[in-house]
Amino acid sequence: MRPTAAVVGAGIAGLATAALLAEEGYDVTVVEARDVTGGRAGSWESDGFRFDTGPSWYLMPEVFDHFFRLLGTTADAELDLVPLTPAYRVYAQPQGPGAGEHVDVVSGRDHARALFESREPGAGAQLDAYLDSAADAYELAVTRFLYDTYESYAGLRDRTLLRRLPALAPMLTRSLQSVIDKRFRDPLLRRILGYPGVFLGTSPYEAPSLYHLMSHLDLDEGVLYPRGGFTEVIAAVQRLAEARGVRIRTGTPVAQIRTQGGRATGLRLRDGEVLEADVVVSTADLHHTETKLLRDDERTYPESWWRKRTAGPGALLLLLGVDGELPELPHHTLLFTDAWKENFQAIFGTRTVPDPASLYICKPSATDDTVAPAGAENLFVLVPVPADPGLGHGGVDGDGDARIEKLADAAIAQIAQWIGVPDLAARIRVRRTIAPGDFADDFGAWQGTALGLAHTLRQSALFRPRNASAKVDALLYSGGSALPGIGLPMCLISAELVVKRLRGDRSAGPLAEPARTGG
Missing domain, CATH: 3.90.660 (Polyamine Oxidase; Chain A, domain 2)
Known part of the structure; x- marks a missing residue:
C-alpha cells in the first residue's frame, strides 16, 4: 500500500507539495477551508473585469522551470x-x-546601465559592480541557502562557502539601504534598488544587504x-497534482492535527470527520497551525515565540x-x-x-x-x-x-x-x-x-522556522511562513523541501531533475 499524506491548504504551496508527494508515490489528500483553491493567489470577477487578488510579479523563472521539470514538464509547456x-x-x-x-x-544590463548613467554620472559603472555582486549573491542563494532544510549544518560548512565568508559576512551585517546609499546619490535610483525589500516583507533599512540579489532579477534577468493571470500558475500546478491522483477537497476546514505517541496521524475536520495519514503537511499560516491546530505541549512555535518576531x-x-x-x-x-x-x-x-x-x-x-x-x-x-x-x-x-x-x-x-x-x-x-x-x-x-514573517536577518535562512515540527514527528510545514520564505518561487521551493526532508536529503541544492526523453 502507498503511504498516505494529508496536506492542509490549497494555495500554491499546498498544491505544489501535493503534486511532488504524489510523484514520490504518496496517496495525497488536500483539504482547503475556502471554497476555492489558490490561497492568496486568488481571483475575483465583476462586470467583465477579472482581477488577480495576490501575487503579480513573475520573478525567478528558473525556480518555476525547475519545479515543472521535476514533474516531467516545463514552464513553457504549462504557461504562456x-x-x-x-x-x-x-x-x-x-x-x-x-x-x-x-x-x-x-x-537588461545595457538598458539599466544607461538609465543609471543618464541620471548620475558614474552610476552606470557603479551599477555594473552592484549587479555583478547581486548575480553572485543570487547564485549563492540558490545553490547554498534556499534549497537547504537546515536539518543539519553540513551545507554551511562547505569549503566553497567558507572561502566566501569574508565577502558574505558584510552582506549579512549591513542593511540593504546603507549599501545602496553608499554607492548612489540620485534619490530615484536609490529607491529603484531599495524597493525590492517590500517583496521580502521588510524595509530596505532592515533587510540584510545580501538581498541586493533581488536587483539581479528585475534589472538583469x-x-x-x-497570460491569463497568476491563477493560471495555480491552475497549472493543480492540474499536475490532480493528474497524479491528488484529491482536493475545498470548503473543508481543519479543526485539529491529530497525534498519537508524539506522531501526527492525520486530521480532524471541523465537521468531525477524521482523515488518517502517515504524514501531515500544513501549508496554512504557521501561526494558525501552531496555535490553533495543535495542543499547547505540541507547539514548536508557541505564542511566546511569535511575540518576539517581526x-x-x-x-x-x-x-x-x-x-x-x-x-x-x-x-x-x-x-x-x-x-x-x-x-x-x-x-x-x-x-x-x-x-x-x-x-x-x-x-x-x-x-x-x-x-x-x-x-x-x-x-x-x-x-x-x-x-x-x-x-x-x-x-x-x-x-x-x-x-x-x-x-x-x-x-x-x-x-x-x-x-x-x-x-x-x-x-x-x-x-x-x-x-x-x-x-x-x-x-x-x-x-x-x-x-x-519579514525577511530580517534573524528571520531568514537558518533562522527562519524549519519545515518540520520539533515536537511532533511526521508533521511538516510548507508555504511562505516556513523555509525558505515569501513569494511564489519560495513556496515552490518549500514544497520541494518537504520531499527532501522525507527522503532524508540534507544537501544544500535543489533535487536532481529526471532525465528528459524525446524532444
Missing part, C-alpha cells in the same frame, strides 16, 4: 509567459500641481507575466475596473514618496498608515486582453500598511469599513495626481477593497500581514 517591456515604470512625488517625473526601467507589512488592496485607457500606466508601476525612510518607519515602527504612501499599481490589461472589457483597464493597487487587523475590512463598491474606504479614496486621488489623470475617480466602474482584517479572517494571517 510574456516578457514585459518596460519591466516597470517609476513615478516620483510631484513637486507641483502636475504629474510627477517618471522613468521606465527596461531589463527581466520580468514575465503569465511581521511583514499589511496591505490595502484596491481592485479597480476603469473606463477608458490609461497609457500613463504600463503593466507595473511604482510611486515613490520623497519621505522614503519615514514611509517604512510608519509601517514598521509607529505602525501608522503613511500619507502619502509609496505604492504599487499593476495594470494587467496592458498585456492581457482577457482581464478587462474592450476600452477599459484593470488596476490592482497595493498600498503597504501596518500589519494590523484593527485597521478594518474592505468591501465592494465602497461598502468596506469607513477608515479603509477613506484610505482607498486617498490612494486613488494620489494616483490621479501623480500620473496626471485628474478624472480617474470618476471613471471607476468596479471597485473592491481588501484590508488586513480580511487577510486575518480569510487566511488566518498572523497580525493580518499580507506576506508573513
Whole structure:
C-alpha cells in the first residue's frame, strides 16, 4: 500500500507539495477551508473585469522551470509567459500641481546601465559592480541557502562557502539601504534598488544587504507575466497534482492535527470527520497551525515565540475596473514618496498608515486582453500598511469599513495626481477593497500581514522556522511562513523541501531533475 499524506491548504504551496508527494508515490489528500483553491493567489470577477487578488510579479523563472521539470514538464509547456517591456515604470512625488517625473526601467544590463548613467554620472559603472555582486549573491542563494532544510549544518560548512565568508559576512551585517546609499546619490535610483525589500516583507533599512540579489532579477534577468493571470500558475500546478491522483477537497476546514505517541496521524475536520495519514503537511499560516491546530505541549512555535518576531507589512488592496485607457500606466508601476525612510518607519515602527504612501499599481490589461472589457483597464493597487487587523475590512463598491474606504479614496486621488489623470475617480466602474482584517479572517494571517514573517536577518535562512515540527514527528510545514520564505518561487521551493526532508536529503541544492526523453 502507498503511504498516505494529508496536506492542509490549497494555495500554491499546498498544491505544489501535493503534486511532488504524489510523484514520490504518496496517496495525497488536500483539504482547503475556502471554497476555492489558490490561497492568496486568488481571483475575483465583476462586470467583465477579472482581477488577480495576490501575487503579480513573475520573478525567478528558473525556480518555476525547475519545479515543472521535476514533474516531467516545463514552464513553457504549462504557461504562456510574456516578457514585459518596460519591466516597470517609476513615478516620483510631484513637486507641483502636475504629474510627477517618471522613468521606465527596461531589463537588461545595457538598458539599466544607461538609465543609471543618464541620471548620475558614474552610476552606470557603479551599477555594473552592484549587479555583478547581486548575480553572485543570487547564485549563492540558490545553490547554498534556499534549497537547504537546515536539518543539519553540513551545507554551511562547505569549503566553497567558507572561502566566501569574508565577502558574505558584510552582506549579512549591513542593511540593504546603507549599501545602496553608499554607492548612489540620485534619490530615484536609490529607491529603484531599495524597493525590492517590500517583496521580502521588510524595509530596505532592515533587510540584510545580501538581498541586493533581488536587483539581479528585475534589472538583469527581466520580468514575465503569465497570460491569463497568476491563477493560471495555480491552475497549472493543480492540474499536475490532480493528474497524479491528488484529491482536493475545498470548503473543508481543519479543526485539529491529530497525534498519537508524539506522531501526527492525520486530521480532524471541523465537521468531525477524521482523515488518517502517515504524514501531515500544513501549508496554512504557521501561526494558525501552531496555535490553533495543535495542543499547547505540541507547539514548536508557541505564542511566546511569535511575540518576539517581526511581521511583514499589511496591505490595502484596491481592485479597480476603469473606463477608458490609461497609457500613463504600463503593466507595473511604482510611486515613490520623497519621505522614503519615514514611509517604512510608519509601517514598521509607529505602525501608522503613511500619507502619502509609496505604492504599487499593476495594470494587467496592458498585456492581457482577457482581464478587462474592450476600452477599459484593470488596476490592482497595493498600498503597504501596518500589519494590523484593527485597521478594518474592505468591501465592494465602497461598502468596506469607513477608515479603509477613506484610505482607498486617498490612494486613488494620489494616483490621479501623480500620473496626471485628474478624472480617474470618476471613471471607476468596479471597485473592491481588501484590508488586513480580511487577510486575518480569510487566511488566518498572523497580525493580518499580507506576506508573513519579514525577511530580517534573524528571520531568514537558518533562522527562519524549519519545515518540520520539533515536537511532533511526521508533521511538516510548507508555504511562505516556513523555509525558505515569501513569494511564489519560495513556496515552490518549500514544497520541494518537504520531499527532501522525507527522503532524508540534507544537501544544500535543489533535487536532481529526471532525465528528459524525446524532444
